[in-house]
């Protein structure tokens with residue numbers, strides 16, 4: 001099947017799943033994860049009119065999207081990988097949404113850079129729902145303080161929460177937790193669900209599913 005066919009099929013699936021759980025399918029945004037995909041594959045997705053894409057690596061994203069965004073200037077680009085605070089200049093210039101806000105240092109750097117570039121992005125806080133030591137993300141018990149720091153002190157436009165469940169766990173536990181936290185924080189958007197578990201994620205209230213493999217097929221190894 002072509003990338004165009006995959007996208008059409010997935011969009012139909014999203015509609016069906018949303019219908020089944022009484023949600024409006026327009027509240028479920030499909031982020032096409034184009035990391036480590038060839039430009040031609042990305043262009044095929046763009047040719048269908050799809051406008052929401054995700055990348056996890058700033059340098060690679062720049063190489064591909066600085067050019068592509070010239071021709072497709074209404075694309076919304078989501079950063080879904082860890083962002084180092086010394087890369088905020090490139091990140092603010094290139095991305096529209098950063099889903100991986102995960103430290104005070106990064107929040108401060110982004111707030112400063114936004115003023116410099118006179119550009120306001122949308123942010124999700126990445127939550128380490130698995131409490132894994134080696135994973136990025138804010139710990140659940142530190143979320144309220146971090147949110148308040150970002151909103152009140154740094155004036156960042158925080159619209160949602162994001163999580164990447166540990167591979168060894170049942171994702172539904174993490175989806176339920178992230179959903180509950182978003183409600184408690186009064187944030188509308190919830191980024192969770194990948195190719196293998198997006199149906200569950202939609203059932204648990206996801207508003208941003210991040211799909212790579214199911215749209216583009218297997219990608220190059222790192």
Ligand SMILES: *Cc1c(COP(=O)(O)O)cnc(C)c1O
Nearest residue numbers: 033056080194195210211212213
């Ligand atoms: C790569 C990636 C995805 C997409 O994963 P697939 O299994 O290919 O759908 C989603 N989210 C994040 C954070 C990723 O890094």
